[in-house]
Amino acid sequence: MPLRRAVPFLSVAAAGVFALLWFVSPSLFGQARAPSGVQLPASYRAPRLADGRPDLNGIWQAFVTANWNLEDHEAQAGPHPELSGAYGAQPAGQSVIEGNEIPYRPDALAKRNANFQNRLKADVSEDKTWHALGDPEAKCYMPGVPRATYMPFPFQIVQGTSQYVLFAYEFTSATRIVRMNWQQEAPTDSWMGWSRGRWEGDTLVVDVTGQREETWFDRAGNYHSDALHVVERYTPASPYHMLYEATIEDPKVFTRPWKIRFPLYRRMETNVQLLEFKCVPFTEELLFGKFRKQAAR
Amino acid sequence: MRTAFLILLMATPAFAHHAFNAEFDANKPVKFKGTVTKMLWVNPHAWIYVDVKKPDGTSEEWAIETGTPNTLLRRGLTKESLKEGTEIVVDGYQAKDGRRRANGRDLTLPDGRTLFLGSSGTGAPSEKK
Amino acid sequence: MRHRVLVVFAGLVIAVAVGLVSPLAGQAPKKYNAPKTPWGDPDLQGVWNDATSTPLQRPANVGEKGTLSDEEAEEFQASLAHELSRDRRDGGNAADVNRAYNEHWMDARRLKITADKRTSLIVDPVDGRIPVLATVSPERQKIRATRAEAAKRFAAGLPEDYTDMSWPVRCVVRTDVPPYLPTIYNNNFQIFQSPGYVTIAPEMIHSARIIPVDGRPRLHKNLRQWLGDTRGRWEGSTLVVETANFRLDEGVLFQNANPATFKITERFTRVASDSINYEFTVEDPTTWTRPWTALIPWTKVDPGEQMFEYACHEDNFDIVHFLTGARLREQKGER
Numbered sequence: 001m002p003l004r005r006a007v008p009f010l011s012v013a014a015a016g017v018f019a020l021l022w023f024v025s026p027s028l029f030g031q032a033r034a035p036s037g038v039q040l041p042a043s044y045r046a047p048r049l050a051d052g053r054p055d056l057n058g059i060w061q062a063f064v065t066a067n068w069n070l071e072d073h074e075a076q077a078g079p080h081p082e083l084s085g086a087y088g089a090q091p092a093g094q095s096v097i098e099g100n101e102i103p104y105r106p107d108a109l110a111k112r113n114a115n116f117q118n119r120l121k122a123d124v125s126e127d128k129t130w131h132a133l134g135d136p137e138a139k140c141y142m143p144g145v146p147r148a149t150y151m152p153f154p155f156q157i158v159q160g161t162s163q164y165v166l167f168a169y170e171f172t173s174a175t176r177i178v179r180m181n182w183q184q185e186a187p188t189d190s191w192m193g194w195s196r197g198r199w200e201g202d203t204l205v206v207d208v209t210g211q212r213e214e215t216w217f218d219r220a221g222n223y224h225s226d227a228l229h230v231v232e233r234y235t236p237a238s239p240y241h242m243l244y245e246a247t248i249e250d251p252k253v254f255t256r257p258w259k260i261r262f263p264l265y266r267r268m269e270t271n272v273q274l275l276e277f278k279c280v281p282f283t284e285e286l287l288f289g290k291f292r293k294q295a296a297r
Numbered sequence: 298m299r300t301a302f303l304i305l306l307m308a309t310p311a312f313a314h315h316a317f318n319a320e321f322d323a324n325k326p327v328k329f330k331g332t333v334t335k336m337l338w339v340n341p342h343a344w345i346y347v348d349v350k351k352p353d354g355t356s357e358e359w360a361i362e363t364g365t366p367n368t369l370l371r372r373g374l375t376k377e378s379l380k381e382g383t384e385i386v387v388d389g390y391q392a393k394d395g396r397r398r399a400n401g402r403d404l405t406l407p408d409g410r411t412l413f414l415g416s417s418g419t420g421a422p423s424e425k426k
Numbered sequence: 427m428r429h430r431v432l433v434v435f436a437g438l439v440i441a442v443a444v445g446l447v448s449p450l451a452g453q454a455p456k457k458y459n460a461p462k463t464p465w466g467d468p469d470l471q472g473v474w475n476d477a478t479s480t481p482l483q484r485p486a487n488v489g490e491k492g493t494l495s496d497e498e499a500e501e502f503q504a505s506l507a508h509e510l511s512r513d514r515r516d517g518g519n520a521a522d523v524n525r526a527y528n529e530h531w532m533d534a535r536r537l538k539i540t541a542d543k544r545t546s547l548i549v550d551p552v553d554g555r556i557p558v559l560a561t562v563s564p565e566r567q568k569i570r571a572t573r574a575e576a577a578k579r580f581a582a583g584l585p586e587d588y589t590d591m592s593w594p595v596r597c598v599v600r601t602d603v604p605p606y607l608p609t610i611y612n613n614n615f616q617i618f619q620s621p622g623y624v625t626i627a628p629e630m631i632h633s634a635r636i637i638p639v640d641g642r643p644r645l646h647k648n649l650r651q652w653l654g655d656t657r658g659r660w661e662g663s664t665l666v667v668e669t670a671n672f673r674l675d676e677g678v679l680f681q682n683a684n685p686a687t688f689k690i691t692e693r694f695t696r697v698a699s700d701s702i703n704y705e706f707t708v709e710d711p712t713t714w715t716r717p718w719t720a721l722i723p724w725t726k727v728d729p730g731e732q733m734f735e736y737a738c739h740e741d742n743f744d745i746v747h748f749l750t751g752a753r754l755r756e757q758k759g760e761r
Contacts, residue, residue: 317524319582320583320744322523324519340737342743364611367736368532368533371732390523393751393755394747394751394754396751401527402522402523402525402528411528
């Protein structure tokens, strides 16, 4: 075959080898591994919407076990092994945190541990202590940001060319509106927070304030205060991956800001769609069962 | 044309707001002055907590149920709009279970102005670039 | 003089034509060309409000009139506003406590009738009333009777269990189950569009109907949802939306329809830069004698007004108030 005609063939073959090596051994390309094991790829360029912005539309899901615990965790029995055996047990997972651990202030750690002890308790008999006990996830409360991102459920990004991007989460059909280049501050607190977005190159940066202090980061009881400030970064990494990073800042609870990082995967099933996980009815017995009329003796 | 309007009147709402007389007692109207200690800007009902001075000088706390805060937020009010220490007059009905809880049928400032009637004056939310 | 007679006659002809408006004439007035999204779909985006005082069904005392004259409409609107106003304190304490709050906690637009001066939101049948079937099956009667008993206990302030309260009071669904109807507040919807989808997010309760418009198949009938499963398509500049697969729990669908046989088609047409016509047709041969249709105008309210989160279950203290209050009163001997 003359070289002239072989060049395209060889280019394609070379690209194939390149791609294979890229996925198999990124360290060949001189990129240092971050402790979390994920690195921003150098060169993927996402398709564009009509306004020139990267198209993040789709159904996405995280496959880390961060919802059990953001930090390193071993497999262990779940909350009620005598009832649920292996069903309710916790899998092992590596920390998604840069630096491995959450930098709690020393006086703030006790509350995390108390949260964990009380994660499946609930006592809503008094308004004032309605939120004192129990993992909000178990009570089917909206999970806040970033937890909504790594719940074991898909979410959908609905992005057009307007000033609004909708994030819709399958868990309790939670939604939040990301308002692009928006000045107004959060008028009050909300469970999913007040989200304002902007583009930095191909990365969607979302600044989240005004979150209800009652949300947790995970089932291990990791928590925050009303001073929570989260900055998320969504960066398309391939047609099927998006890299997610969130910086968490809360001076009342942590000694410094800290970051979590993991990939998001595009759900690829034919005709995949968000379904419903309206979990309120699953929690009513736990929350309200004890207030029913008791049978007369 | 003014006859029998109550029948077939309002577009039947997709959800029927719970009947207030299921929770609050029409036979127990209350009207008192109290000092705001806290307002919870939450749905489905915002709550205002007030300290009410009793004749003997001690005070007791009342929880006042109000409407959806979203209506107020759309007029430019925020969670800062009702400051701790504000005196308000509560005109409502006490909870049927006798607890110190009432619906805020009419809430006013001591000078007679209706609480939250206007906007905060901060202007509508906007998207300044 | 003759000119004036002709003008008056022409006016009468138009008035008659408007008064006898055909149910399906709620289509876009011919002149408005809705803008399009960059990918070519008619643009319905924005924050929209559907509040109105126009009742779903025509009240008995307006006779057969489908629409009113200017003067009649003014009187109609004033009467409705008077009835609905929460600023009234008359009628005794029992009436007063049920008004709950002042007007400014409510959606102000709900005291206005629709701009086209109709006497009902229902446009078909022409009598403006829901064509209710005389009887439902004995099985459904039994279910309804059980729910009515529970509702009675709840209204008396003596619910026995959380199941005595309705799905909306329990914060499972509220305005978000189609069809969308005006209510006392938070009558807002935000429409988002992206290639292949139109998404409608009602404010109460914080959910979103992400509607594929690319012709993909719907869910199999074995997979059922509280909000059903929705597919859309464009017919000219109208978004036609069909929803099926509603869960079989009774008490979710409005007007006590039967989830097993209920069908709904909704149509969204942008008729002006600040107006969408929302039309829905519902049918259920086990509940109504025939399909019926209502038309509700939506008004654009952004950017001045925005959607705000409506969390519900998270701080639904009243569920406990109702139950613990009932237990306390039972102890005191109330039944």
